Amino acid sequence: MLDSRALLEKLIAFDTTSRESNLALIDCVRDYLAGLGIASVLIFNDERTKANLHARVGPPGPGGVMLSGHSDVVPVDGQAWTLPPFQLSEREGRLYGRGTADMKGFIACVLASLPRFLEQPLRLPLHIAISYDEEVGCLGVRSLVEQLRASPDRPAICLIGEPTDMRPVLGHKGKLAMRCDVHGAACHSAYAPLGVNAIEYAARLIGQLGEIGQRLADPDRHDERFDPPYSTVQTGLIQGGRALNIVPAECRFDFEVRALPADDPQQVASELRAYAEAELLPRMRAVDPHSAIHFSELSSYPGLLTEPGSDAARLLALLCGHEDFSTVAFGTEGGLFDEAGIATVICGPGSMDQGHKPDEFVSLEQLAQCDAWLARLAGWMRLA
Incomplete structure (x- = not known):
């Protein structure tokens, strides 16, 4: 059978940038599973251009462990790669290519480990999940x-293989990404008071976001398990205006909230809406009644914080050989699984320090550690 390096070479060859289809990779994995006698189910998007894959081995019924990873990768456009991003390259113990760390390395290790899980009967089901559009x-x-969530046979524990240098991780922040469109009224800049300057009102909204962020950073709200230890708010994109001598009628900005698991990021959006409706819109509409401020959600996912004493955390500690649990700054699909009643933890090969960058890599040593980690899981799941 193929080892994790050979399987990673196959997976890297598929350009699964989120804007592209992932079906070629999914078909390859499905064929590989079928060769091992493992049936799989595909869950397509509405256009049938992408699919999640779900497979299971072992006894029927609820419980067991799910190994989960995402198939999509971030774009390479505009990045100064010195090696081909969709062809595996090896140099000095490192394997280079887009997705090697985030997170096809883990998927390759999982696929390579399956013969070991099939050697002897399992006392618990093993689930394999590969998703799309995580990025x-x-x-x-x-x-x-x-x-x-709707299945009576759902797994009890999910192990997500995002790159953590094979450190055991129990949590991350949630995220809310929002867009705000400010509609004012244009006029010649010589008569600026007769118009509604959309950029200036957008600036007031952004300033209000800054004040909200300062309150969230209050030391009384800190959770030292995270870095930074508080929820954050930031505006990342803004556009507006046509010319300096025209009062701008339109301005758009995008902002995000990275929230501690105990905080609700929707509260930030609600507070900003309330400020817009109570403070800004009356002033704007006093000049032009057609003025408006619209908010729309771009994306969101919940945070994750699994208790150290939980079954999932104890299993992760067993596999890693220690209880030095930590959190990560980036988000994962873990909060969604957790909300569905599947206790979730995170551990995988590679580092996010290499993820999303040119010449992304995972070391052979990290893949070997992941292979050994999965071998311990197989041993733990076997019938006595």
Whole structure:
């Protein structure tokens, strides 16, 4: 059978940037599973251009463990790659290519480990899940999560293989991404008071976001398990205006909230809406009654914080050989699985320090550690 390196070479060859289809990779994995006698189910998007894959081995019934990873990768456009991004390259113990760390390395290790799980009967079911569109807001996995939520045979524990240098991780922040469109009224800049300057009102909204962020950073709200230890708010994109001598009628900005699991990021959006309706719109409409401020959600996913004493955390500690639990700054699909009643933890090969960058890589040593980690899981799941 193929080892994790050979399987990673196959997976990297598929350009599964989120804007592209992932079906070629999914078909390859499905064929590989079929060769091992493992049936799989595909859950397509509405256009049938992408799919989640779900498979299971072992006894029927509820419970067991799910190994989960996403198939999509971020774009390479505009990045200064010195090696071909969709062809595996090896140099000095490192394997280069888009997705090697985030997170096809883990998927390759899982696929390579399956013969070991099949050697002897398992006392618990083993589930394999591969999703799409994680990189654009954890969008694709939601249909899989809903099927698992409704199933009487859903797994009890989910192990997500995002890159953590094989460290055991129990949590991350949630995220809310929002867009605000401010509609004012244009006029010649010589008569600026007769118009409604959309940029200036957008600036007031952004300033209000800054004040909300300062309150969230109050030391009384800190959770030192996270870095930074508080929920954050930031505006990342803004556009507006046609010319300096025209009062701008339109301005758009996008902002995000990275929230501690105990905080609700929707409260930030609600507070900003209330400020817009109570403070800004009356002033704007006093000049032009057609003025408006619209908010729309771009994406969101919940945070995750699994208790150290839970069955999932104890299993992760067993596999890693220690209880030095931590959290990560980036988000995962874990909060969605957790909300569906599947206790979730995170551990995988590679580092997010290499993810999303040119010449992304995972080390052979990290893949070997993941292979050994999965071998311990197989041993734990076997019948006595």
